[in-house]
Amino acid sequence: xxxxxxxxxxxxxxxxxxxxxxxLESIVDTSDEWIQTRTGIAQRHIAADDQMASDLALxxxxxxxxxxxxxxxxxxxxxxxxxxxxxxxxxxxxxxxEKLGITDGPAFDVQAVCSGFxxxxxxxxxxxxxxxxxxxxxxxxxxxxxxxxxxDRSTCVLFGDGAGAVVLSQSQQPGILSSHLHANGGYSKILxxxxxxxxxxxQGTPFIAMEGNTVFKFAVKALEEAAIESLVANNxxxxxxxxxxxxxxxxxxxxxxxxxxxxxxxxxxxxVDRHGNTSAASVPLALDLAVRDGRIQPDQYVxxxxxxxxxxxxxxxxxx
Ligand code: UT7
Numbered sequence: 001x002x003x004x005x006x007x008x009x010x011x012x013x014x015x016x017x018x019x020x021x022x023x024l025e026s027i028v029d030t031s032d033e034w035i036q037t038r039t040g041i042a043q044r045h046i047a048a049d050d051q052m053a054s055d056l057a058l059x060x061x062x063x064x065x066x067x068x069x070x071x072x073x074x075x076x077x078x079x080x081x082x083x084x085x086x087x088x089x090x091x092x093x094x095x096x097x098e099k100l101g102i103t104d105g106p107a108f109d110v111q112a113v114c115s116g117f118x119x120x121x122x123x124x125x126x127x128x129x130x131x132x133x134x135x136x137x138x139x140x141x142x143x144x145x146x147x148x149x150x151x152d153r154s155t156c157v158l159f160g161d162g163a164g165a166v167v168l169s170q171s172q173q174p175g176i177l178s179s180h181l182h183a184n185g186g187y188s189k190i191l192x193x194x195x196x197x198x199x200x201x202x203q204g205t206p207f208i209a210m211e212g213n214t215v216f217k218f219a220v221k222a223l224e225e226a227a228i229e230s231l232v233a234n235n236x237x238x239x240x241x242x243x244x245x246x247x248x249x250x251x252x253x254x255x256x257x258x259x260x261x262x263x264x265x266x267x268x269x270x271x272v273d274r275h276g277n278t279s280a281a282s283v284p285l286a287l288d289l290a291v292r293d294g295r296i297q298p299d300q301y302v303x304x305x306x307x308x309x310x311x312x313x314x315x316x317x318x319x320x
Contacts, residue, residue, distance in 0.1 A: 004175030005128035011063025040251025044160025044276035056163035081116025114308020116280030122179035140280035160276035164284020242300035
């Protein structure tokens with residue numbers, strides 16, 4: 001009998017400190033009105049100085065484990081997506097594993113920027129549906145506030161910190177139906193934090209640099225194409241999708257994509273207003289919200305999508 005992987009529990013965590021658009025007005029030359037109309041973002045959460053990506057991941061993971069009714073010891077694989085790891089090495093996945101009190105099973109990071117969670121979940125699906133893993137913990141966790149130039153109004157208003165996690169377990173019922181991942185390194189320069197380390201010092205800039213308009217257009221096109229690819233592979237129509245959960249970067253990107261696909265906004269989960277762009281954490285944060293508030297119900301079709309630096313993009317279609 002074919003084996004599937006199925007999400008057994010979701011969890012998320014947003015740091016306590018909230019930074020509003022109004023507060024940003026006193027940091028850079030911007031306005032609440034500009035940010036709201038151009039991006040849909042009203043506020044973002046900022047990690048405390050002593051919080052690392054693994055701490056945010058730990059809080060989200062504990063909630064996902066509780067929701068799945070499992071203990072950390074039941075986890076035999078950790079795949080963690082982040083662009084802002086605790087340190088150069090060990091991986092944030094290994095640091096999380098230690099914090100969870102587990103000492104076995106593979107643990108590794110995935111670096112695919114804002115598509116990170118989609119890449120991580122697609123990878124975990126390979127392990128679980130092939131029988132190599134029973135219960136995988138898949139996490140997206142980010143502290144973008146530390147790689148933002150707080151003097152650059154074109155980027156600092158867009159991002160925030162947070163984490164989301166799911167437990168992916170073996171199941172006889174679907175489950176993840178398909179995953180489609182893409183990358184094109186030819187677009188690496190339009191969105192990057194191009195610094196590197198040599199001689200113990202950062203060379204170049206560690207801050208995010210982005211050609212906003214180019215990224216915007218690329219994102220809409222990539223999200224539309226990946227969604228269609230997913231629908232065709234599963235012999236489904238856009239009208240069959242119960243919940244569309246795309247990467248949360250800009251409400252205008254989300255609305256344009258939904259419009260092109262013919263998916264009404266009532267079926268789109270949006271959280272960008274409350275936490276801005278949290279990169280690899282954005283999809284699991286939105287998923288957790290819609291699961292906990294009861295929108296997502298058994299057997300419904302859910303389409304997850306990511307797009308981001310690399311460029312990377314991809315989709316996962318699942319039946320809840
Ligand atoms: O996760 C994937 C990564 N990121 C994204 O998906 C983001 C993709 N891009 C975007 O979301 C949008 O392109 C932005 C929100 C970044 C920018 O929106 P836009 O409508 O494309 O604006 P724009 O870049 O064309 O800039 C319009 C104006 C400019 O002024 P001028 O040249 O028209 O006088 C900017 O200087 O808005 C100005 N501007 C700002 N004004 C107030 C840029 N940032 C700000 C700001 N506050 N924070």
